[in-house]
Amino acid sequence: MTKADDNVIVEARNLAVTLGAKPFFRSVSLTLRRREMVGIVGPNGSGKTTLVRALAGLQPLASGSVMLEGRSLDRWDRRALARNLAYHPQGQSIQWPVSVRRVVELGRIPHIGAWHRLAPEDDKAIEDAVRRTRIGHLLERDCTTLSGGERARAMLARALAVKAPVLMADEPVAALDPYHQIATMQILHQAAARGDCIVVVLHDLPLASRFCDRIVVVAEGGVLADGPPDTALSSDIVRRAYGVSAIEGRHEGRRYVLPWSICPSDGDADG
């Protein structure tokens, strides 16, 4: 395989997850690299969330293993793992009306001691996350009163504040308006350009083809396609994965796909 590739940071081998008695997906292998923004797409129920949770070490595996920097996730110290792999769950609810500042600070939990003293390094990380997500003016606001777009930025800031070299975000742009969708994708893309490994679960194929360096299409209990957007999101694969035909085009040198209509022949594509 790619042993000489120094950029490899996460390596999943033959992952299998069973939910109840039913195998959810089997034998999924993925290699993730630094400076790479990987989009995970696929129809509803295809296991995108389960796959990222497995990659983040949050999902019990039936078989296979996930390695981070060459070491299996279950052999990592819990806190050290949290410092190296940040996870941004889908639709996080905030239980208490704490301020945005407190929420962003939570990202430093893996770094600080039991008595919760923030070191200058923590302040720098928080400051950096706040600047990148442009929420400086929201810091004293009660989190439960934010608009959807503001909330998404606060949550993203929380994940960025961890300063982990790997960030996995599960549908960070769900339910956001186009402005906030693009803004969020730009922030993630910049993080990848800085050298991080970004994994992002998406439903929006135009956004995926526009911003991701690589696309993993999850369908039919496994990985249907894995590669640059141009090949992994070909019309053929989009039809097989989603049962829809897509319009393709090019703008500013980048190819985009836009799902357009349901294919009449593939009636069983809904998962």
Place this chain on the structure above:
Amino acid sequence: MTHHAARSAVATAKARPSIVVTVSLALLGLLCATAFASLFIGYTPLDLGQVTGGLFGAGDPRVTAIVHEVRAPRIVLAALIGAASGLAGAALQALFRNPLVDPGIVGVTSSASLGAVIALYFGLSALWPLALPVAAMAGAGLATLVLYGLAARNATTLTVVLAGVAISGLTIALTSLAMNLSPNPFALAELVDWLLGSVKDRSFADVTLVLPFMLAGGLILLTSGRGLDALTLGEDSARSLGISLRRLRMQIIVGTALAVGSGVAVSGGIGFVGLVCPHLVRPLVRHQPRHVLLPSALAGAVLLVSADIVVRLIATGQELMLGVITALVGAPFFFWLILKTGRGAPL
């Protein structure tokens, strides 16, 4: 400009004195004042000189006896039990991400009560005075063990809450059974008296008996703040921040059993303090779970010492039971909370 704004905004957070320290000191002052006021109240009226004289062992030895052996123990116990309830309530609400949870909900209180009732029912407490507290703590320990068994199997917090409800149901039924089968009216009266909850006629022997358990439980709960903070964003987020949910759940269940179980052992079931206190202090400390813990404990102490003043002030033929008062105030509060939660208002 944005950069500068972010920098200065982050910097101001450091300069501000800790809000928890301020709130805690204020509550501590309030507790001292309430406890001191409580020394004046009782069957024998005492004036300022007598109380201070009695406190330091000067003056009339009978007054000293009243202050030292009658009033001080009940005040200290009320404060300890209130603090344990307030702390456990704050920790449980944060753990379950549910503002309606109380130590009673996870079944620790009722299991401790059952243990004590068994000791009373079989007359063990007559044979050995320590049987009552020991049985109550054993009951709390047993409930803890069942809950821990579930938590260890990585059950969701909802499962743990439901298990607590089931444990409460079972222990209350068994307690009723004991009362149902009670051989004589005196035994029944003793059971009822105990179940209602009170700190009347307790001694420093009771205090020294429960103090180690309460301190251990309190310490375990107070050190859970980081995990509880992480849970603000849900279980997956907390785990991804390096928090072991299994350990956190166990920590809180064990801490609650020690602190609340030992309290029930000497006072019977005094409910709702753990439910109410976190809500009282939460707005003061800006809602962060870690910051709610200590102030909630202090508020619990203030609340129970005050309630214990009220039961002695209300002139009825017989002194009111402390558990009755807290339930009369706490239950309507619970209803109000349910209505507020239903409307989706921030808590």
